Amino acid sequence: MVKIVECIPNFSVSREVDEKAFQALVDCAESIPGCTLLDVQTDGSHNRCVFTMVGKPEQVGEAAFQLCKCASENIDMTKHVGQHPRMGATDVIPFVPTLNMTVEEAVELSKQVAERIWKELSIPCFLYEDAASRPERVNLASVRKGQFEGMPDKLLEEDWEPDYGERKIHPTAGVTAVGARMPLVAFNVNLNTSDLKIADEIAKAIRGSSGGFKYCKAIGIMLEDRNIAQVSMNMVNYQKTPLYYAYEMIRTLASRYGVEIIGSEIVGLLPAEAMVDCAAFYLRAENFDCKKQVMEYHLINE
Amino acid sequence: MVKIVECIPNFSVSREVDEKAFQALVDCAESIPGCTLLDVQTDGSHNRCVFTMVGKPEQVGEAAFQLCKCASENIDMTKHVGQHPRMGATDVIPFVPTLNMTVEEAVELSKQVAERIWKELSIPCFLYEDAASRPERVNLASVRKGQFEGMPDKLLEEDWEPDYGERKIHPTAGVTAVGARMPLVAFNVNLNTSDLKIADEIAKAIRGSSGGFKYCKAIGIMLEDRNIAQVSMNMVNYQKTPLYYAYEMIRTLASRYGVEIIGSEIVGLLPAEAMVDCAAFYLRAENFDCKKQVMEYHLINE
Numbered sequence: 001m002v003k004i005v006e007c008i009p010n011f012s013v014s015r016e017v018d019e020k021a022f023q024a025l026v027d028c029a030e031s032i033p034g035c036t037l038l039d040v041q042t043d044g045s046h047n048r049c050v051f052t053m054v055g056k057p058e059q060v061g062e063a064a065f066q067l068c069k070c071a072s073e074n075i076d077m078t079k080h081v082g083q084h085p086r087m088g089a090t091d092v093i094p095f096v097p098t099l100n101m102t103v104e105e106a107v108e109l110s111k112q113v114a115e116r117i118w119k120e121l122s123i124p125c126f127l128y129e130d131a132a133s134r135p136e137r138v139n140l141a142s143v144r145k146g147q148f149e150g151m152p153d154k155l156l157e158e159d160w161e162p163d164y165g166e167r168k169i170h171p172t173a174g175v176t177a178v179g180a181r182m183p184l185v186a187f188n189v190n191l192n193t194s195d196l197k198i199a200d201e202i203a204k205a206i207r208g209s210s211g212g213f214k215y216c217k218a219i220g221i222m223l224e225d226r227n228i229a230q231v232s233m234n235m236v237n238y239q240k241t242p243l244y245y246a247y248e249m250i251r252t253l254a255s256r257y258g259v260e261i262i263g264s265e266i267v268g269l270l271p272a273e274a275m276v277d278c279a280a281f282y283l284r285a286e287n288f289d290c291k292k293q294v295m296e297y298h299l300i301n302e
Numbered sequence: 303m304v305k306i307v308e309c310i311p312n313f314s315v316s317r318e319v320d321e322k323a324f325q326a327l328v329d330c331a332e333s334i335p336g337c338t339l340l341d342v343q344t345d346g347s348h349n350r351c352v353f354t355m356v357g358k359p360e361q362v363g364e365a366a367f368q369l370c371k372c373a374s375e376n377i378d379m380t381k382h383v384g385q386h387p388r389m390g391a392t393d394v395i396p397f398v399p400t401l402n403m404t405v406e407e408a409v410e411l412s413k414q415v416a417e418r419i420w421k422e423l424s425i426p427c428f429l430y431e432d433a434a435s436r437p438e439r440v441n442l443a444s445v446r447k448g449q450f451e452g453m454p455d456k457l458l459e460e461d462w463e464p465d466y467g468e469r470k471i472h473p474t475a476g477v478t479a480v481g482a483r484m485p486l487v488a489f490n491v492n493l494n495t496s497d498l499k500i501a502d503e504i505a506k507a508i509r510g511s512s513g514g515f516k517y518c519k520a521i522g523i524m525l526e527d528r529n530i531a532q533v534s535m536n537m538v539n540y541q542k543t544p545l546y547y548a549y550e551m552i553r554t555l556a557s558r559y560g561v562e563i564i565g566s567e568i569v570g571l572l573p574a575e576a577m578v579d580c581a582a583f584y585l586r587a588e589n590f591d592c593k594k595q596v597m598e599y600h601l602i603n604e
Contacts, residue, residue, distance in 0.1 A: 004601060038600050054601060098597060183597075190588075247585055263588040272574045272598045279580035283549055286492075286565040295400060295485075296574045296598045298340050299306060299356060 001291075001301050004099035005057045005106060006183070007064050008050060010091045011071050012080050012148075016044025021074035025049070028070040034059035038269075047082030048091070052269075054098060057105070061113050064093050064178075068117050072173035077148045085141070087148045088123065088174035092140060095180045098271060099300060100291075106180035107131045114164045114178040121173070124155065124165030128179035133163050140177060148174045182215075185235040185274055186267035187243055189250050193259045196222050199229035202253045206231070206246055213249070215241035228262070238274040244281045272296065303593075303603050306401035307359045307408060308485070309366050310352060312393045313373050314382050314450075318346025323376035327351070330372040336361035340571075349384030350393070354571075356400060359407070363415050366395050370419050374475035379450045389446045389453055390425065390476035397482045400573060401602060408482035409433045416466045416480040423475070426457065426467030430481035435465050442479055450476045484517075487537040487576055488569035489545055491552050495561045498524050501531035504555045508533070508548055515551070517543035530564070540576040546583045574598065 015022040022042060029037045029051055039052040053063055068090040075089035093113065095106040107130055114125035132138040136159065146154045151174060154160050155167040162175065169175050191199060199220030206212040207219075215237035221230050231250055235243060251261050273290050280288045291297050317324040324344060331339045331353055341354040355365055370392040377391035395415065397408040409432055416427035434440040438461065448456045453476060456462050457469040464477065471477050493501060501522030508514040509521075517539035523532050533552055537545060553563050575592050582590045593599050 006597070036600070054597070099601070243581075243585065261586060263586045266585075266587055266590055266595060269595055269597045269600070272578065272596045275581035275596065276574065276577040277581075278585060279545075279577035282584040283545060283568075283580060284563060284565045285568055288568055293568060293571055294574045294577065295308070295356070295571045296602060298338070298571070299401070299602050300598060 001100040003057055003101040003105070004054055004300070005060050005101055005109065006096040006098045007053045007060045007093065008096070009053075009064055009067055009093045010048060010050050011067070011075065012048055012077060012082065012086045012089055012091055013071070013075050014044050014047045014049055014082075015042040017047045017082075018075075022049060024070055024074050025051070025067055028067055029053060029063060032059060032063040032066060035063040043084075045082070046084035047080065048084045048086065057101070057109050060095070061109050064095075064113050065116050065120075068093070068123070068176060069121055072121055072123060072170065076172045077174045078172060080148065085144050085147055087144050087146075087151050088170075088176040089172070090123075090176045091144075092128075092177045093179070094129065096183050097180075098183060103130050103180055103182050110178045110180045114176075117176060117178070118162075118164035121170070122165070123170040123173050124162035124168070124175050126175065126177045127163045128177045129181040131179045140179070143177050151175050182237045182239075183271055185238050185243065185270045187233045187235050187246065188265040188267065189231045189233070189247060189261055190223065190226075190263045190265070191229050191231070191254055191259050192262045193229050193257070194222075194227045196220055196229045198254070198257050198259055199231050202250055203231050203233075205253055206233075206249050213241040213245055216246055218246075235274075238271070238277075242277050242281070243274060244278045303402040305359055305403040305407070306356055306602070307362050307403060307411065308398040308400045309355045309362045309395065310398070311355075311366055311369055311395045312350060312352050313369070313377065314350055314379060314384065314388045314391055314393055315373070315377050316346045316349045316351055316384075317344040319349045320377075324351060326372055326376050327353070327369055330369050331355060331365060334361060334365040334368060337365040345386070347384070348386035349382065350386045350388065359403070359411050362397070363411050366397075366415050367418050367422075370395070370425065370478060371423055374423055374425060374472065378474045379476045380474060382450065387443070387446050387449055389448075389450050390472075390478040391474070392425075392478045393446075394430075394442060394479045395481070396431065398485050399482075400485060405432050405482055405484050412480045412482045416478075419478060419480070420464075420466035423472070424467070425472040425475050426464035426470070426477050428477065428479045429465045430479045431483040433481045442481070445479050453477050484539045484541075485573055487540050487545065487572045489535045489537050489548065490567040490569070491533045491535070491549060491563055492525065492528075492565045492567070493531050493533070493556055493561050494564045495531050495559070496524075496529045498522055498531045500556070500559050500561055501533050504552055505533050505535075507555055508535075508551050515543040515547055518548055520548075537576075540573070540579075544579050544583070545576060546580045
């Protein structure tokens with residue numbers, strides 16, 4: 001079975017501010033055989049762009065490295081201005097296992113790419129999220145704290161020796177964070193109430209941090225235009241905390257307030273398995289094997 | 303977007319009865335670039351085998367033709383014995399649109415292949431199911447009635463001129479039926495009752511032929527080993543009659559008898575869309591776009 005990994009590198013440049021450098025990155029991404037550029041987001045005020053690429057691990061790893069090289073040749077962080085926190089020309093490279101691949105394999109890939117970035121480009125790298133070498137490096141915000149301008153000093157602190165490289169930033173490309181994590185599904189559930197407190201209470205009950213589902217992050221928000229409250233979630237491991245766990249628990253908790261679910265939103269891309277598992281649950285399918293019975297997996301595996 | 307078609311040709315030979323001819327077909331199927339042989343079923347008492355292939359229309363059409371040629375060179379219908387009704391060395395070739403393809407496009411493909419089989423192999427062809435040229439040819443059993451031995455006379459009857467070819471069978475390869483249909487999902491729902499009559503009544507209520515869902519075929523059967531009744535269905539157009547229509551209607555009808563659904567079975571392959579649509583229904587997903595948001599479609603479309 002073919003393994004597919006997703007990679008979502010973030011670069012400190014935008015089409016709006018430096019079209020030439022931005023285009024060089026796009027051209028670079030499109031030049032790697034076997035790596036598919038699904039999406040490019042660019043934001044002028046952030047002066048930052050985000051690529052979404054998929055393919056086999058070897059090709060996607062190659063693409064991540066080549067993009068990092070291209071960014072180091074085209075972006076000068078000493079001149080970078082933008083609203084979004086950043087510490088490198090290539091700011092962050094997350095790898096996400098998408099098909100027939102474990103998060104451990106994605107961690108291994110992130111380490112290989114980080115090592116190569118240091119050895120061939122002399123850009124120091126931190127490992128983060130599931131690839132992190134110690135707990136305080138799991139959270140990207142902690143790793144990036146101080147940003148490009150603060151990194152020369154930060155790297156000299158006892159706890160902040162890079163995972164790959166010397167305690168000295170690349171003069172123009174800074175520092176890069178490379179990591180791995182499970183696919184994240186952005187899943188929001190809308191309630192037939194305008195009482196934000198109800199959504200807040202439900203969010204608190206279902207999120208892992210306060211005793212709910214381990215791989216669910218949740219907050220209550222108001223959809224002002226519709227005047228309804230929403231439980232807004234990031235499902236950070238849909239295999240271990242499926243979408244229907246959250247949906248059914250929200251339904252149960254809402255009923256206590258006489259409130260009902262009126263709809264949900266799934267934002268952006270998600271693996272078919274996350275939806276197929278829900279269908280199998282609600283249809284009470286016995287012995288359903290997603291990978292064997294869903295035709296599309298056979299098409300991908302060829 | 304890439305188009306993918308499935309083809310499930312049936313040949314009048316089995317590994318058990320004639321291993322050499324059977325293997326020639328397998329080798330032929332595996333030799334066509336861009337056509338993937340997913341599955342081969344062979345049955346000695348039927349003396350028949352069924353191939354499941356997928357790929358782009360052009361390659362799968364080529365494979366179907368080459369297999370038909372191979373069968374005509376390796377199978378002599380004047381010597382064929384088997385329990386399953388059959389009329390040709392290649393008995394039947396159905397094309398099923400699987401991805402980014404309409405059933406009309408599959409009909410077009412079936413006509414091209416049938417025409418080529420006649421022109422290059424001199425095997426007369428009937429079109430059937432959605433490709434049928436007249437109502438009495440929709441049903442394969444009607445087309446095949448009389449079988450190989452009766453075909454010489456049948457082709458001379460006023461109503462049974464082949465769609466492609468003369469009114470004369472190929473001396474050893476007989477006649478072939480070529481057609482197109484939507485993917486079929488075999489979907490069975492198990493009830494917590496041992497009363498077959500209840501499953502029969504529900505099946506009658508939900509099937510199109512007696513006034514239920516147009517694209518649902520259903521019968522009641524007993525699962526003797528579990529002593530429970532089952533509504534056994536073929537969902538012949540999951541886009542127009544989704545699986546959850548049937549499931550929810552069965553649940554409602556069963557409740558009238560104080561009976562509940564205890565599980566379901568999905569047999570064999572089905573398109574991801576058939577499951578994703580169910581998930582979107584039960585999760586009340588607003589504005590969910592299966593083809594854009596499910597990652598795997600992007601992998602296939604590259």
